[in-house]
Amino acid sequence: MSLSPRRAHAAAWAGGIVLVAAAWGVMAITPGDEFADQPFVVDAQIGEHAQARQMQITMLEVQKATHVENEHGWYADGAWVLVAFEGEARGTEDGSSLSRLRLRIGDREYLPSERVGSRAHPDGQLRVGLPETMTAAFEIDPDDAEKRAVLDLGHLKDDRLDSAIRLDIDLAALDAVDSAKVPDRRWSE
Protein backbone atom coordinates (compact mmCIF):
# COMPACT_ATOMS: atom_id res chain seq x y z
CA MET A 1 0.00 0.00 0.00
CA SER A 2 1.35 3.42 -0.85
CA LEU A 3 0.34 6.91 0.32
CA SER A 4 -1.10 9.37 -2.09
CA PRO A 5 1.37 12.19 -2.99
CA ARG A 6 -0.69 14.60 -0.91
CA ARG A 7 -0.54 12.37 2.15
CA ALA A 8 3.18 11.74 1.69
CA HIS A 9 3.71 15.48 1.59
CA ALA A 10 1.75 16.01 4.83
CA ALA A 11 3.62 13.15 6.49
CA ALA A 12 6.97 14.67 5.54
CA TRP A 13 5.96 17.99 7.07
CA ALA A 14 4.66 16.36 10.23
CA GLY A 15 7.84 14.32 10.52
CA GLY A 16 9.95 17.46 10.08
CA ILE A 17 8.03 19.33 12.78
CA VAL A 18 8.37 16.41 15.17
CA LEU A 19 12.13 16.30 14.60
CA VAL A 20 12.49 20.05 15.19
CA ALA A 21 10.44 19.78 18.38
CA ALA A 22 12.54 16.82 19.50
CA ALA A 23 15.76 18.76 18.81
CA TRP A 24 14.42 21.67 20.89
CA GLY A 25 13.56 19.24 23.67
CA VAL A 26 17.07 17.79 23.69
CA MET A 27 18.52 21.31 23.80
CA ALA A 28 16.20 22.25 26.64
CA ILE A 29 17.11 19.31 28.87
CA THR A 30 20.85 19.31 28.12
CA PRO A 31 22.64 20.54 31.27
CA GLY A 32 24.80 23.63 30.87
CA ASP A 33 28.57 23.77 31.28
CA GLU A 34 28.27 24.53 34.97
CA PHE A 35 26.50 21.21 35.52
CA ALA A 36 29.69 19.30 34.87
CA ASP A 37 31.58 21.58 37.31
CA GLN A 38 29.16 21.62 40.20
CA PRO A 39 30.45 21.06 43.72
CA PHE A 40 29.90 17.88 45.71
CA VAL A 41 27.49 19.08 48.34
CA VAL A 42 27.68 17.66 51.85
CA ASP A 43 24.58 18.50 53.86
CA ALA A 44 25.57 19.33 57.42
CA GLN A 45 23.36 18.76 60.45
CA ILE A 46 23.81 20.30 63.87
CA GLY A 47 25.83 17.94 66.05
CA GLU A 48 26.90 15.58 63.27
CA HIS A 49 30.20 15.24 61.44
CA ALA A 50 30.16 16.55 57.89
CA GLN A 51 33.11 15.30 55.89
CA ALA A 52 34.50 17.15 52.91
CA ARG A 53 37.51 16.12 50.86
CA GLN A 54 40.00 18.00 53.05
CA MET A 55 38.17 18.64 56.29
CA GLN A 56 35.70 17.46 58.83
CA ILE A 57 33.27 19.99 60.21
CA THR A 58 30.80 19.57 63.05
CA MET A 59 28.19 22.28 63.29
CA LEU A 60 27.57 23.02 66.96
CA GLU A 61 25.10 25.83 67.28
CA VAL A 62 23.33 28.55 65.32
CA GLN A 63 22.28 31.72 67.11
CA LYS A 64 20.58 34.90 66.10
CA ALA A 65 21.38 37.96 68.21
CA THR A 66 20.75 41.70 68.33
CA HIS A 67 23.92 42.35 70.33
CA VAL A 68 27.24 40.54 70.18
CA GLU A 69 30.50 40.85 72.04
CA ASN A 70 33.90 39.22 71.86
CA GLU A 71 36.25 38.24 74.69
CA HIS A 72 38.22 41.47 74.51
CA GLY A 73 35.65 44.15 75.19
CA TRP A 74 34.41 44.73 71.68
CA TYR A 75 30.66 44.76 71.16
CA ALA A 76 28.18 45.73 68.47
CA ASP A 77 24.46 45.95 67.95
CA GLY A 78 22.63 44.95 64.80
CA ALA A 79 21.30 41.77 63.25
CA TRP A 80 23.80 38.97 63.73
CA VAL A 81 23.87 35.28 62.86
CA LEU A 82 26.43 33.24 64.76
CA VAL A 83 27.40 29.76 63.63
CA ALA A 84 29.65 27.83 65.99
CA PHE A 85 31.43 24.79 64.60
CA GLU A 86 34.33 22.47 65.15
CA GLY A 87 36.76 21.81 62.34
CA GLU A 88 39.80 19.71 61.65
CA ALA A 89 41.79 18.73 58.59
CA ARG A 90 41.53 15.21 57.22
CA GLY A 91 44.74 13.33 56.48
CA THR A 92 46.72 16.34 55.34
CA GLU A 93 46.89 20.01 56.17
CA ASP A 94 47.66 20.77 52.56
CA GLY A 95 44.52 22.36 51.22
CA SER A 96 42.74 22.47 54.53
CA SER A 97 42.38 26.21 54.89
CA LEU A 98 38.89 27.51 55.35
CA SER A 99 38.95 30.01 52.51
CA ARG A 100 35.29 29.81 51.66
CA LEU A 101 32.94 30.64 54.47
CA ARG A 102 29.86 32.56 53.50
CA LEU A 103 26.23 32.93 54.36
CA ARG A 104 23.82 33.08 51.45
CA ILE A 105 20.42 34.65 51.92
CA GLY A 106 18.45 34.84 48.67
CA ASP A 107 20.78 36.47 46.15
CA ARG A 108 22.89 38.02 48.85
CA GLU A 109 26.18 36.71 50.10
CA TYR A 110 27.66 37.69 53.46
CA LEU A 111 31.16 37.11 54.75
CA PRO A 112 31.98 36.54 58.43
CA SER A 113 32.46 39.91 60.06
CA GLU A 114 36.07 40.97 60.59
CA ARG A 115 34.83 43.29 63.34
CA VAL A 116 35.04 40.47 65.89
CA GLY A 117 38.84 40.66 65.67
CA SER A 118 41.45 38.35 64.20
CA ARG A 119 41.51 36.02 67.20
CA ALA A 120 37.81 35.23 66.86
CA HIS A 121 37.64 35.28 63.07
CA PRO A 122 37.32 31.71 61.82
CA ASP A 123 39.34 31.75 58.59
CA GLY A 124 42.68 30.06 58.26
CA GLN A 125 44.27 26.65 58.36
CA LEU A 126 42.67 23.60 59.97
CA ARG A 127 44.90 21.05 61.72
CA VAL A 128 45.06 17.28 61.44
CA GLY A 129 43.94 15.55 64.61
CA LEU A 130 43.58 18.82 66.53
CA PRO A 131 40.01 19.97 66.21
CA GLU A 132 39.36 23.65 66.82
CA THR A 133 36.14 25.34 67.82
CA MET A 134 35.29 28.63 66.21
CA THR A 135 32.39 30.92 65.50
CA ALA A 136 31.52 32.66 62.27
CA ALA A 137 29.65 35.87 63.08
CA PHE A 138 27.68 37.33 60.20
CA GLU A 139 26.35 40.85 60.44
CA ILE A 140 23.32 40.94 58.15
CA ASP A 141 20.72 43.38 56.92
CA PRO A 142 17.88 43.31 59.49
CA ASP A 143 15.49 42.80 56.55
CA ASP A 144 17.11 39.41 55.96
CA ALA A 145 16.76 38.25 59.56
CA GLU A 146 13.59 36.20 58.99
CA LYS A 147 14.59 34.45 55.78
CA ARG A 148 16.19 31.13 54.91
CA ALA A 149 19.95 31.11 54.85
CA VAL A 150 22.59 28.66 53.70
CA LEU A 151 26.03 28.53 55.27
CA ASP A 152 28.52 27.40 52.63
CA LEU A 153 31.94 26.24 53.68
CA GLY A 154 34.94 24.91 51.81
CA HIS A 155 38.60 25.04 50.94
CA LEU A 156 38.62 27.36 47.91
CA LYS A 157 36.77 30.53 46.97
CA ASP A 158 35.92 28.71 43.76
CA ASP A 159 33.71 25.76 44.71
CA ARG A 160 33.70 24.03 41.33
CA LEU A 161 34.33 20.28 41.46
CA ASP A 162 35.19 20.45 45.16
CA SER A 163 33.38 19.48 48.31
CA ALA A 164 31.00 22.07 49.70
CA ILE A 165 29.67 21.68 53.22
CA ARG A 166 26.32 23.38 53.50
CA LEU A 167 24.07 24.04 56.45
CA ASP A 168 20.47 25.09 55.89
CA ILE A 169 19.32 27.66 58.42
CA ASP A 170 15.75 28.85 58.86
CA LEU A 171 16.32 32.23 60.47
CA ALA A 172 12.60 32.73 61.12
CA ALA A 173 12.62 29.67 63.38
CA LEU A 174 15.35 31.13 65.59
CA ASP A 175 14.59 33.52 68.43
CA ALA A 176 16.98 36.43 68.54
CA VAL A 177 18.86 36.54 71.84
CA ASP A 178 19.64 39.87 73.51
CA SER A 179 23.33 39.21 73.74
CA ALA A 180 25.62 36.56 72.33
CA LYS A 181 29.31 35.89 72.82
CA VAL A 182 31.74 35.43 69.93
CA PRO A 183 34.50 33.39 71.56
CA ASP A 184 38.05 33.28 70.21
CA ARG A 185 39.02 30.42 67.99
CA ARG A 186 40.43 27.73 70.28
CA TRP A 187 41.44 24.09 70.50
CA SER A 188 38.49 21.86 71.22
CA GLU A 189 38.32 20.11 74.55
Add this chain to the structure above:
Amino acid sequence: MNDAKPAAAETDAATRRTPASWMRVAAKAVPAKWVTVAGLTLFLGATAAFGGLADAPAAAEKPLARLEPGDVHGTGQLEVSFTRAVLIDELPGSGTTPLFEGGERVLVVTGTLHNATDAPLPSLSFARGQLVVDGLPEKRPDGGAVEASTARLDDATLHPVIQPGLSVEVAFTWPVPADLLHADDELHVTIADLTWFDPSWLSDQPGYWTTPAVPAAELDLVIEDVGAGVEEEQAG
Protein backbone atom coordinates in the same frame (compact mmCIF):
# COMPACT_ATOMS: atom_id res chain seq x y z
CA MET B 1 9.85 50.42 -20.58
CA ASN B 2 6.44 51.47 -21.78
CA ASP B 3 7.88 51.52 -25.29
CA ALA B 4 9.26 48.05 -24.91
CA LYS B 5 6.07 46.61 -23.58
CA PRO B 6 3.97 46.49 -26.75
CA ALA B 7 6.83 44.83 -28.55
CA ALA B 8 7.12 42.21 -25.87
CA ALA B 9 3.36 41.75 -25.94
CA GLU B 10 3.46 41.05 -29.64
CA THR B 11 6.12 38.39 -29.34
CA ASP B 12 4.57 36.76 -26.29
CA ALA B 13 1.01 37.68 -25.50
CA ALA B 14 1.01 35.47 -22.38
CA THR B 15 3.53 37.69 -20.54
CA ARG B 16 0.93 40.43 -20.18
CA ARG B 17 -1.82 38.31 -18.83
CA THR B 18 -1.07 38.04 -15.12
CA PRO B 19 0.74 40.41 -12.72
CA ALA B 20 3.12 37.59 -11.93
CA SER B 21 4.23 37.09 -15.49
CA TRP B 22 4.56 40.87 -15.92
CA MET B 23 6.81 40.97 -12.85
CA ARG B 24 9.01 38.25 -14.32
CA VAL B 25 9.60 40.22 -17.46
CA ALA B 26 10.16 43.47 -15.55
CA ALA B 27 12.64 41.81 -13.21
CA LYS B 28 14.66 40.65 -16.19
CA ALA B 29 14.53 44.05 -17.89
CA VAL B 30 15.40 46.34 -14.95
CA PRO B 31 19.07 46.37 -13.86
CA ALA B 32 19.62 45.45 -10.23
CA LYS B 33 21.46 48.74 -9.66
CA TRP B 34 18.31 50.71 -10.44
CA VAL B 35 16.34 48.71 -7.91
CA THR B 36 18.94 49.35 -5.22
CA VAL B 37 19.15 53.08 -5.95
CA ALA B 38 15.37 53.44 -6.12
CA GLY B 39 14.97 51.57 -2.82
CA LEU B 40 17.60 53.68 -1.11
CA THR B 41 16.10 56.91 -2.48
CA LEU B 42 12.67 55.87 -1.23
CA PHE B 43 14.09 55.04 2.21
CA LEU B 44 16.03 58.28 2.54
CA GLY B 45 13.09 60.27 1.17
CA ALA B 46 10.78 58.69 3.72
CA THR B 47 13.33 59.36 6.46
CA ALA B 48 13.67 62.98 5.38
CA ALA B 49 9.89 63.34 5.52
CA PHE B 50 10.10 62.43 9.20
CA GLY B 51 12.97 64.80 9.95
CA GLY B 52 15.97 62.91 8.58
CA LEU B 53 18.54 60.74 10.33
CA ALA B 54 19.70 62.00 13.71
CA ASP B 55 23.38 62.46 14.41
CA ALA B 56 25.01 59.62 16.27
CA PRO B 57 25.08 60.64 19.93
CA ALA B 58 28.51 62.02 20.71
CA ALA B 59 30.37 60.44 23.62
CA ALA B 60 29.77 63.60 25.59
CA GLU B 61 31.67 64.27 28.82
CA LYS B 62 29.14 63.68 31.51
CA PRO B 63 29.08 66.69 33.82
CA LEU B 64 30.05 65.82 37.37
CA ALA B 65 27.17 65.73 39.81
CA ARG B 66 27.64 68.54 42.29
CA LEU B 67 27.20 67.31 45.86
CA GLU B 68 26.82 69.10 49.16
CA PRO B 69 28.19 67.58 52.37
CA GLY B 70 25.81 64.81 53.39
CA ASP B 71 24.37 64.29 49.88
CA VAL B 72 24.26 60.67 48.75
CA HIS B 73 25.90 59.59 45.52
CA GLY B 74 25.18 56.12 44.12
CA THR B 75 28.13 54.55 42.33
CA GLY B 76 26.08 51.54 41.28
CA GLN B 77 27.73 49.53 44.04
CA LEU B 78 28.03 51.82 47.05
CA GLU B 79 25.86 54.71 48.08
CA VAL B 80 28.33 57.18 49.53
CA SER B 81 28.07 60.46 51.35
CA PHE B 82 30.71 62.63 52.96
CA THR B 83 30.20 64.94 55.89
CA ARG B 84 33.42 66.41 57.29
CA ALA B 85 37.06 67.07 56.48
CA VAL B 86 39.30 67.32 59.51
CA LEU B 87 43.01 67.93 60.06
CA ILE B 88 44.46 66.32 63.14
CA ASP B 89 47.96 65.70 64.47
CA GLU B 90 47.43 61.95 64.72
CA LEU B 91 44.54 59.51 64.73
CA PRO B 92 45.57 56.16 66.22
CA GLY B 93 43.58 53.25 64.84
CA SER B 94 42.81 55.00 61.58
CA GLY B 95 45.44 53.09 59.63
CA THR B 96 47.39 56.26 58.86
CA THR B 97 50.48 56.95 60.97
CA PRO B 98 51.95 60.41 60.36
CA LEU B 99 55.73 60.83 60.27
CA PHE B 100 56.31 63.58 62.82
CA GLU B 101 59.95 64.06 61.75
CA GLY B 102 58.72 64.52 58.20
CA GLY B 103 56.26 67.14 59.37
CA GLU B 104 53.13 65.14 58.65
CA ARG B 105 49.61 65.36 59.98
CA VAL B 106 46.50 63.36 59.19
CA LEU B 107 43.70 64.43 56.87
CA VAL B 108 40.42 62.77 57.83
CA VAL B 109 37.29 62.69 55.68
CA THR B 110 34.27 61.12 57.32
CA GLY B 111 31.42 59.62 55.40
CA THR B 112 28.92 56.81 55.15
CA LEU B 113 29.13 53.83 52.82
CA HIS B 114 26.01 51.80 52.06
CA ASN B 115 26.35 48.58 50.08
CA ALA B 116 23.63 48.45 47.42
CA THR B 117 24.80 45.18 45.86
CA ASP B 118 24.35 41.53 46.85
CA ALA B 119 28.01 40.89 47.68
CA PRO B 120 30.41 42.27 50.31
CA LEU B 121 32.46 45.27 49.16
CA PRO B 122 35.84 46.34 50.58
CA SER B 123 35.96 49.97 51.69
CA LEU B 124 39.70 50.13 51.01
CA SER B 125 39.49 49.51 47.28
CA PHE B 126 36.80 52.19 47.05
CA ALA B 127 39.02 54.64 48.92
CA ARG B 128 42.09 53.87 46.82
CA GLY B 129 40.45 53.47 43.43
CA GLN B 130 37.41 55.71 43.34
CA LEU B 131 38.00 58.53 45.78
CA VAL B 132 40.30 61.34 44.69
CA VAL B 133 41.27 64.26 46.91
CA ASP B 134 42.85 67.14 45.02
CA GLY B 135 46.18 68.58 46.01
CA LEU B 136 47.71 65.65 47.89
CA PRO B 137 51.39 64.92 47.21
CA GLU B 138 52.27 61.57 45.64
CA LYS B 139 55.15 60.72 47.93
CA ARG B 140 55.65 60.87 51.65
CA PRO B 141 58.83 62.21 53.22
CA ASP B 142 60.15 58.64 53.57
CA GLY B 143 59.45 57.90 49.92
CA GLY B 144 56.32 55.83 50.45
CA ALA B 145 53.18 56.48 48.45
CA VAL B 146 50.42 58.65 49.91
CA GLU B 147 47.54 56.21 50.13
CA ALA B 148 44.16 56.30 51.79
CA SER B 149 43.28 54.13 54.76
CA THR B 150 39.78 53.38 55.99
CA ALA B 151 38.46 52.61 59.45
CA ARG B 152 35.02 52.32 61.00
CA LEU B 153 34.09 55.26 63.17
CA ASP B 154 32.28 53.13 65.76
CA ASP B 155 34.80 50.41 66.61
CA ALA B 156 37.86 51.39 64.54
CA THR B 157 37.83 48.19 62.50
CA LEU B 158 40.55 48.77 59.94
CA HIS B 159 39.63 48.57 56.25
CA PRO B 160 36.11 47.32 56.93
CA VAL B 161 34.21 45.20 54.46
CA ILE B 162 30.73 46.57 53.81
CA GLN B 163 28.25 43.70 53.88
CA PRO B 164 25.24 43.80 51.52
CA GLY B 165 22.44 46.12 52.62
CA LEU B 166 24.42 47.60 55.51
CA SER B 167 25.58 51.18 56.08
CA VAL B 168 28.89 51.94 57.75
CA GLU B 169 30.33 55.24 58.94
CA VAL B 170 33.92 55.35 57.81
CA ALA B 171 36.90 57.63 58.38
CA PHE B 172 39.09 57.96 55.30
CA THR B 173 42.58 59.13 56.23
CA TRP B 174 45.67 60.32 54.37
CA PRO B 175 49.06 61.47 55.66
CA VAL B 176 49.63 65.08 54.56
CA PRO B 177 52.44 67.60 55.01
CA ALA B 178 51.55 69.81 57.97
CA ASP B 179 51.77 73.05 55.98
CA LEU B 180 49.76 71.82 52.96
CA LEU B 181 46.22 72.35 54.22
CA HIS B 182 44.75 74.83 56.67
CA ALA B 183 41.51 75.37 58.53
CA ASP B 184 38.72 76.83 56.37
CA ASP B 185 40.41 75.71 53.14
CA GLU B 186 38.07 73.94 50.75
CA LEU B 187 38.96 70.32 50.10
CA HIS B 188 37.87 69.20 46.64
CA VAL B 189 36.80 65.54 46.52
CA THR B 190 35.95 63.61 43.36
CA ILE B 191 34.05 60.31 43.39
CA ALA B 192 34.49 57.96 40.44
CA ASP B 193 32.15 55.12 39.46
CA LEU B 194 33.45 51.82 38.18
CA THR B 195 32.22 50.60 34.80
CA TRP B 196 29.75 47.74 34.52
CA PHE B 197 31.00 45.08 32.13
CA ASP B 198 28.44 42.58 30.90
CA PRO B 199 30.00 39.82 28.82
CA SER B 200 26.62 38.14 28.19
CA TRP B 201 26.96 38.62 24.44
CA LEU B 202 30.18 36.59 24.53
CA SER B 203 29.50 34.03 27.20
CA ASP B 204 27.05 33.13 29.92
CA GLN B 205 29.29 34.61 32.62
CA PRO B 206 27.58 37.20 34.82
CA GLY B 207 28.55 40.87 34.51
CA TYR B 208 30.87 42.62 36.94
CA TRP B 209 32.19 46.06 37.88
CA THR B 210 35.62 46.88 36.62
CA THR B 211 38.01 49.70 35.80
CA PRO B 212 38.13 52.33 34.42
CA ALA B 213 36.67 54.36 37.24
CA VAL B 214 34.92 57.31 35.61
CA PRO B 215 34.61 60.54 37.64
CA ALA B 216 30.93 61.06 38.39
CA ALA B 217 30.48 63.44 41.30
CA GLU B 218 32.38 66.12 43.18
CA LEU B 219 32.02 68.05 46.38
CA ASP B 220 33.87 70.60 48.48
CA LEU B 221 34.38 70.12 52.20
CA VAL B 222 35.50 72.95 54.46
CA ILE B 223 38.49 71.77 56.47
CA GLU B 224 38.38 71.92 60.25
CA ASP B 225 41.61 71.88 62.21
CA VAL B 226 41.24 70.16 65.57
CA GLY B 227 44.93 70.35 66.52
CA ALA B 228 45.87 67.41 68.69
CA GLY B 229 42.23 66.40 68.47
CA VAL B 230 41.38 65.05 71.90
CA GLU B 231 37.76 64.53 70.85
CA GLU B 232 38.66 62.75 67.66
CA GLU B 233 40.82 60.19 69.43
CA GLN B 234 37.72 58.56 70.82
CA ALA B 235 36.55 57.88 67.29
CA GLY B 236 39.92 56.35 66.44
